Amino acid sequence: MSVTAWRGSPQFVWTFWRRSIQARVVISTLLLSAVVAAVVGWVLLDQVSDGLVDGKTRSSVAEATRGTVDAQRRLSGASGTEFDASAQLTQLVASIVQRGQVQGYDVVLTGPVAGSSEGVAAGSGTRNSQGVRSDSIPQRLRGEVEAAVFTGVGWTYTEIRYDPSIGKPSVPGVVTGSQLLLPADGGTYTLYYLFPMTEQERTLSLVRRSLITGGSLLLVLVGGLTWLVTRQVVTPVRLARRVAERLASGRLEERMHVRGEDDLARLGMSFNQMAASLQKQIRQLEELSRVQRRFVSDVSHELRTPLTTVRMAGDVLYDARDRFDPATSRSAELLQKELDRFEMLLTDLLEISRFDAGAAVLELEDVNLADVAHRVVEATRALAEHKGITVRIRADAEPCIAEVDVRRVERIVRNLVSNAIDYSDGSDVLVLVDSDEHAAALAVRDHGIG
Structure with missing residues (x-):
């Protein structure tokens, strides 16, 4: 897997999110700012649209x-003898359409309304601006305007449609409707003005782009x-982390x-004071160690010489114990055992000093672990008899051979x-x-509290 692919993996993104305070703060701020x-x-x-x-x-x-x-007013001012009804409507529509072309709206004139004059003189039908479709007027507004008791001006929102031949797309707009009385035939006609919201759409589009x-x-x-503010805060924290890692690695x-x-800055000063205090205490502990x-x-080396002298005298007494009285002979035997124990303790001290100096080495040899167990049991027999406890060995008749440092293993088993x-x-x-065939084991089992 390439480095680029690995960096793009979800696991890397999740790890980066969890470990980077700066990334979490920046991304969270951007998300909240985007929502606001x-x-x-x-x-x-x-509000602008409304x-x-x-x-x-x-x-x-x-x-x-x-x-x-x-x-x-113009229709009322014309007499029926000067113009016929058709001429009045044609002249009226022409003037309104011309005015609408200048001011940017369309006109639809329909009639006569049912129940008024038959309109024989003018003829029924629809007259409108070029290209505008009469179905742009909602039926609800038509019914309202064509009512016999309607007065004033009605309005509603609509979609202004045009004939495909003129190539103009449909646009939202406002349509108003009112009634006109034609004196020539006494008929009531409905006049609709259609005002497109093209400029308003452009303004909204401009406002929308500006907001985006x-x-x-x-x-x-x-x-x-x-990012700049969090960097000023996170950078010292990251520096403190690096310094802490170096301190943990031993670079005090x-x-x-x-x-x-x-x-x-005060946090950094406190951190340095803590590091100096830790360094001082560690140095003191190292010196004490x-x-x-x-x-x-x-001590282990200085005790080796007097122990050798005492061991030589003890060996002499132990060898001559048969010529002593029973009490003195028993004392010679006890002296020999305690010298053996003291020598083992001294050997342990020497072993500890070797480990501290880094000079301890394993002395491997093939030994029978059963023999090690018997020697340990024999060495602890007096302690077991004093406690009233029997130490038993369970081992196969076949030798249990292992390559070990017999002295250290025997010490471990003796402690157990x-x-x-x-x-x-x-x-x-x-x-x-x-x-x-593959391994050897020696275990000590008891039923005590430990």
């Missing part, structure tokens, strides 16, 4: 009212500022670089058996020895 910007933009756009639509509606109704009043552009630039600015002289006097190792080494005897609840202590 979207809500504010939506509210502003809704304002544009309301303004267009009021101006459309006012313009339709003026146009209707002017058209009715401004919101995007604002998000970039907020993201940059958040590492310290943070402190600049300024703000809270982060060195003194302790030196003491153990010196001694602990088992000391903390036994009175039950027997069992030493198990077993092996197969």
Whole structure:
């Protein structure tokens, strides 16, 4: 898997998210800012849209009212002998259409309304601006305007449709309707003004693009500022982490670089003081450990010479014990055993000093673990008899051969058996020895509290 593919994996993204405070703060701030910007933009756009639509509606109704009043005044001022009904309608529609072309609206004239004059003189039908379709007028508005008791101007929103031949797309708009009385035949006609909202759509589109552009630039600015601010906070924290890792690896002289006097600077000073205190205490512990190792080494070596002398005298007494009285002979035997024990303790001290100095080496040889178990049981027999405990060995008749450092293994087994005897609840202590073709094992089992 390539490095690029690995970096793009979800696991890497999740790990980066969990480990980077700066990334979490920047991304969270951007998400919240985006939500706030979207809500504010939506509210502003809704208010602008409502304002544009309301303004267009009021101006459309006012313009339709003026146009209707002017058209009715001109119709009322013409006598029936001067113009016939058809000529009146044609002249009226022509003037209104011409005015609509200048001011940007379309006109539809229908009639006569059922129940008024038959309209024989003028003829029934629809007259409109070029290309506009009469089905752009909703049926609800038609019914309202064509009612016998209708007065004033009615309006509603609609979609203004055009004939495909003129190549104009449909647009949303406001349509108003009113009644006209034609004096020539006494018929009532309905006059509809259709005001397209093309300019309002352009304005909304401009506002929408402006909000998107401004919101995007604002998000970039907020993201940059958040990254800069978090970087100023996170950088000292990351530096402290690196210094702490170096301190943990043993480089106790590492310290943070402190600049300024703000809270982060005081944190760095406190961190350096803590590191200096830890370094001082560790140095003291190391010095105490060195003194302790030196003491153990010196004591173990210094005791070796007098122990040798006492051992020689003890061997002489032990060899001549048959010529002593029973009490003196028993004392010689006890002296020999305690010398053996003391020599083992001294050997342990020497072993500890070798381990501390890093000079301990394994002395491997093939031994029978059953023999090791028997020697340990024999060495701890006096302690077991004093506690009233029996130490038993369970081993196969076949030798259990293993390549080990017999001195160290025997010491370990002796410690296990001694602990088992000391903390036994009175039950027997069992030493198990077993092996197969691949491994050998020696275990100590007791029923005590430990």
